[in-house]
Amino acid sequence: MKSLVRWGAMLGLVGSTLLGTVTSTIAPAIALSEQEIKSKLDNIPVWLITNPQGLPLSRPIPEQNGKKSNGSVTGVYMSKQEAQAFISDLQKVKDKDPKMTQMVKNLQVTPVPLGVIFQQVQKTKNEPNRLLFAFKPVDKEIKGAMNLLKKSGQQVKQFRSVPVFIVRFAPDKSYVPIKLGEKKAEEEVVPLFFSMQDANNLLSQVKPKFPKADIQVVDVDGILNTLQEKNDPWLDKVLFFPNPEARQYIQKLPKKNAPSSAPAKK
Numbered sequence: 001m002k003s004l005v006r007w008g009a010m011l012g013l014v015g016s017t018l019l020g021t022v023t024s025t026i027a028p029a030i031a032l033s034e035q036e037i038k039s040k041l042d043n044i045p046v047w048l049i050t051n052p053q054g055l056p057l058s059r060p061i062p063e064q065n066g067k068k069s070n071g072s073v074t075g076v077y078m079s080k081q082e083a084q085a086f087i088s089d090l091q092k093v094k095d096k097d098p099k100m101t102q103m104v105k106n107l108q109v110t111p112v113p114l115g116v117i118f119q120q121v122q123k124t125k126n127e128p129n130r131l132l133f134a135f136k137p138v139d140k141e142i143k144g145a146m147n148l149l150k151k152s153g154q155q156v157k158q159f160r161s162v163p164v165f166i167v168r169f170a171p172d173k174s175y176v177p178i179k180l181g182e183k184k185a186e187e188e189v190v191p192l193f194f195s196m197q198d199a200n201n202l203l204s205q206v207k208p209k210f211p212k213a214d215i216q217v218v219d220v221d222g223i224l225n226t227l228q229e230k231n232d233p234w235l236d237k238v239l240f241f242p243n244p245e246a247r248q249y250i251q252k253l254p255k256k257n258a259p260s261s262a263p264a265k266k
Contacts, residue, residue: 032227032235034122040227040238042115044194045246047077049087050110057107058131073132076117078162078194079245082136083109111249114240118224135220137162138243144196145217161219164192164240165199170212176202177237189239192223198241 032040049057056074077083087107095101117133124130137159145163149156167176179186193199199215206213227235242250 031229031231034119034228036236037224037227038115038119040115040240041118042113044114044240044242045111045249046114046117047080047083047109047111048074049077049083049107051103052106052108054110056131061132070129071132073134075136076133077109077136078141078243079136079138080109080111080249081245082138135162138194138245141194141196141243148196148215148217159219161221162194163196164194164218164220164223165196166190166192166216166218167199167202167206168214168216169206169210171214171216173212175216175234176206176210176213178202180239188237190234190237191239191241193241193243194246195241195243197244 051057058072058074061069061071061073075083075086077086087104087109090104090107093104095104120131121133141163142159145159145165146156148165149159168174169176175190177188177190179188181187191198191202193202196215203213203215223238226232227238
């Protein structure tokens with residue numbers, strides 16, 4: 001989790017950012033490399049349910065069209081509290097198998113940088129026995145995303161991925177950038193929020209000058225595909241902002257000797 005420590009200097013910037021404007025004099029860019037995308041995602045902590053050795057709790061992938069898969073799937077939680085609640089529910093279920101009871105008793109919530117999950121997916125995507133990661137979005141953010149989509153006139157029954165919220169100057173205009181850092185070393189970034197409230201905080205600053213400004217809801221899978229495939233210059237400026245619960249976790253991290261480990265392999 002060493003990568004998460006770097007976020008410390010930026011924690012106070014959500015809701016108190018400096019607005020910028022998208023410049024048109026940016027040099028042409030190429031699609032981001034896997035390592036560049038990983039670095040952007042390393043700022044975001046997610047949580048796995050594991051045993052004390054770090055092996056994720058997983059289940060076999062169900063058969064599809066009569067074909068059996070040797071792979072397995074594990075949950076990736078955007079909320080530590082929701083991951084812990086799942087463990088608590090499992091521990092309330094009585095099982096006659098003492099080994100199973102002991103296994104459930106020892107389950108724990110383990111933090112991992114989202115960049116590590118992304119890297120694992122890329123490395124094993126062609127392996128038949130790979131471990132798949134099923135993302136578990138924060139319930140509140142799913143409801144917020146659904147409401148925004150319905151208000152925009154879209155007919156949606158469910159949101160299948162992790163929602164990301166981006167503030168635009170208007171529905172047909174560019175995304176709103178912000179400036180981070182000291183005046184002599186300001187960096188312009190395009191914030192992508194995992195919290196609708198954080199996006200609303202920025203929107204409230206934009207609205208007085210840009211009345212048509214709004215929030216666009218996209219899914220994280222689409223964002224990652226865009227980062228991998230598109231050559232748009234603004235993508236290099238993308239910065240993911242963790243949700244409030246994740247920021248609280250980051251604030252409590254020790255400045256030194258923070259764990260930096262991938263989920264254990266079977």
